[in-house]
Amino acid sequence: MATLTVWKFDSEGGAETAVDTLKNLVTQELIKVSDAATVTWPQGKKKPKTRQLHNLAAAGAMGGAFWGLLFGLIFFVPLLGAAIGAAVGGMSGSLADVGIDDGFINRVRDEVQPGTSALFVMSSDAVLDRVRDAFAGQSPKLIHTNLSAEQENSLREAFGED
Numbered sequence: 001m002a003t004l005t006v007w008k009f010d011s012e013g014g015a016e017t018a019v020d021t022l023k024n025l026v027t028q029e030l031i032k033v034s035d036a037a038t039v040t041w042p043q044g045k046k047k048p049k050t051r052q053l054h055n056l057a058a059a060g061a062m063g064g065a066f067w068g069l070l071f072g073l074i075f076f077v078p079l080l081g082a083a084i085g086a087a088v089g090g091m092s093g094s095l096a097d098v099g100i101d102d103g104f105i106n107r108v109r110d111e112v113q114p115g116t117s118a119l120f121v122m123s124s125d126a127v128l129d130r131v132r133d134a135f136a137g138q139s140p141k142l143i144h145t146n147l148s149a150e151q152e153n154s155l156r157e158a159f160g161e162d
Contacts, residue, residue: 005121006118007118007119007140008118009141011115011117012041012043014117015040018119018135019038022036024134025130031125036052036122037053037071037119041112050067074108075112107143119140
């Protein structure tokens with residue numbers, strides 16, 4: 001089963017640095033990435049830049065429609081008209097079944113602000129201690145995962161979060 005994790009970085013370039021680390025981990029077969037995307041929010045800009053990471057995604061990745069809908073819900077819905085907002089709201093209801101609900105959307109929206117960045121990863125089969133070691137010094141903050149509470153606590157422990 002794929003796990004969705006969202007990692008926040010306290011700098012605009014943090015997510016891009018993490019992408020390089022993630023590429024290296026994929027090459028070493030220490031993690032399988034089904035799909036991934038970044039959000040970079042430059043200081044002074046009204047909205048963030050998003051990018052799907054095609055070069056990391058395995059065959060059968062969800063594609064741009066998923067990331068477009070997700071990032072639209074998180075960062076742009078307040079700017080949409082009522083008719084478009086209602087249509088997106090209807091589509092977003094089905095996302096709640098996979099753990100993408102209003103709580104997720106609000107938490108990511110609150111955490112990812114100007115001057116920060118985030119890495120969204122659908123992954124499986126991670127060698128957790130090696131992945132943790134690879135990210136040492138980058139200070140990622142886990143802001144969302146669809147793991148069980150026990151699995152999430154183990155992940156937070158591995159990355160030095162309480």
